[in-house]
Amino acid sequence: MFSLLLLLATVVVLAVPIGPLHAQAAGAAETEAPARIIFEGVTVIDGTGAEPRAGMAIVVEGEEIVAVVPVGELADEQRDGAEVVDGNAWFAIPGLIESHTHLATMADRAQAEFLLNRMLYGGITTARDMAGDIRSLMDLQRASLVREIDAPDLHFSALMAGPRFFTDRRTVASAAGETPGEVSWMQSVTEDTDLVEAVTLARGTWATGIKTYAAIEGDLLTAIAAEARRQGIPVWSHAHVGPARALEVARAGVRAMSHVCGIGSAAIPDDLFREGQEGLLWGYFDVDLEDPVIDSVYAAMKRNGTVLDATLLLEIGADQRPLAETDTAAARRRSEFRDSLRARQGPRPTEPVDRQRLGVQASCENDDAFALTRRAYEAGVMIAAGTDERAPPDSVFPALYDGIRLLNEEVGMPMPEVLKAASLHGAVALGMENRIGTLEPGKHANIVFLSEDPLAGAESLRSVQLTVKRGTLYYRDEFVLGEPPGRPPG
Ligand SMILES: [Zn+2]
Known part of the structure; x- marks a missing residue:
């Protein structure tokens, strides 16, 4: 039987014409x-x-x-x-799972291949892309599967958000040539949306999950999660999709929640939060991270089997990053943005829409992000290792290594648990724990x-x-x- 297979394999190899595709495969x-x-x-x-x-x-x-x-x-x-x-x-x-990356916000094949190649040779065999131009992502996914490129298996999301999110320049880029909010991979949803159709359209993009991003009410999120469950596709939500905050998101029964600092949103006083949503206030508010409402969030996540995609590498400020090599231009921009938000905290009734979307958020310094993640871990919530970050271009290792280090050294998770975060829990978020995530027959x-x-x-x-x-x-x-x-x- 075996020699017959070998013989067949030989015939197939001989039969491959010498063309560009073959040349590429030989060079890989x-x-x-x-x-x-x-x-x-x-x-x-x-x-x-x-x-x-x-x-x-x-x-x-x-x-x-x-x-x-x-x-x-x-x-x-x-x-x-x-x-x-x-x-x-x-x-x-x-094989490691990078649970939060963006490879095609502005589709750029060469850049995506550069990042994917570095991931694969760094031990990452699966990557979860958290919304971008799905036309490009599908192409990359296929190229990886047929080994045209050296890349992890790629899974991606179809995005849903409230209408006011679709002025964001990233959505414009990811829907290039079409209208953001009106394409199947980036849908604008309201309480009037036919969710059966919307979820069906999202599935039709070949996405592994639906990402809920922003400007969504709690009731609408719950309805999306229920319909997605019925159709067998996971929902991956930001922990804070204002108006819906972390507790509502957790109770909606989504499969995964991204960005641990968003958990703090649950502890913002209601009146302040409402004013933020109305565009009257914006900026960061010092919440009490010991607030029992945080425990309620984690209890709901544990009950529903929701994975926390903490993205610690994103959450920590550039100026406080322990590693000099992660001090990228993007991180500095983000830090400056945060500083300017803090400096200008106060009534801003005429601010543009994106500031209204940001509204009032929970202040979240590095130690807060670590503490929130530690509490989730101690509460028995599954933590996944996503970064939402890129290592500098000259780094020979992927960003995930730093994310893993933060979980171990700053959050205090023992390495066996960190390895679970970096593989099994990523698989759970994808709904693929029967296929990947552990070394088992x-x-x-x-x-x-x-x-x-x-x-x-x-x-x-x-x-x-x-x-x-x-x-x-x-x-x-x-x-x-x-x-x-x-x-x-x-
Ligand atoms: Zn992201």
Whole structure:
């Protein structure tokens, strides 16, 4: 049977014409997956929270893991004809999941490929894009699946928001050539919207989830979440989609909530918040983060199985960032923006619409963001590792490494839990926990091999040796940092 497969494979390879596509595939730094590969002698940290197991073999067939067993228990028929990769002294963890990225706000194929390539060779095998130009995202998704490009599997969202959000320049860019709010991947929704049709249209974009972004009332969000559940597509919401605040969002039963600082919105006094929504006030208000309403938010999230996509790297201010290398132009702009908001806090009845949308938000310094995330973790809420950030162009590692480090060192989550955040909980947000997120038979062969013990700390990720995505091998020493993106992140 095996030799017949080999013969067939040979015929197929010979039959491929020498054309541009073939040339591209040959140039890609990858190894064609044989029928069976055994990664032998590795220490497996399977991502379920189980103890590390040394001296293991991971058996991969095609795109799937078929066995994770002690080397001594490998059957002869498993060894027969298999390619063996010596993993002695290596640690194996599940492929990482970047739960919050933006690859096509303004579609730019070269820039997206640069970022995706760096992610993949850094051990990220799945990325969740949180709204952009879906025409570009679909193309990237397909190119990754057929291995035209070296990239993680890509999942993306169809956005819904209230009408007043669609003057935002990002929505204009992501709907280029069409009217933002009136395209299936960026829909303007109100209480009069036919939600059966709206959710159906969103599903028709091939999006994995619906992202609710802004200017949505609690009742409308609850109705969207209910219809999405009925049609089998997850809703990914900002923690604060003013008018709906974190408690209403949590109670709506969405699959994931992004941006931990938005959780603080639940503790803003009602009258202040209302004035903010009416455009009378805007800026940051010091809330009591010990307010029991925060506990109510987390209790609802835990009850509904809602994942917190904390995006700590985004939430911390540039000036207070512990790493100099994350001090990008975009981060500085954001910091200046925040400062100007604080400086000009007060009545602003004639401010433009986007300030009305921002309204009154909870003040959230670095330590507040860490404390809010820690409380979520202690309350038993699933935390995912999304960044909403980019590493500087000359960084050879993806931004996710810094996000992981913050969860470990600043939030205080032990590394086994951080690894869960960076894989299993990302899978839960995607609704794909049966296919990815842990090293178990029946799941995609998405595996990261490290030479240093990942339980020792986040820095160990930099010892990545090999990324396996759906059974295809990407050796770190074949990684070449591509051309840096042409424009600054934004
Ligand atoms: Zn985002």
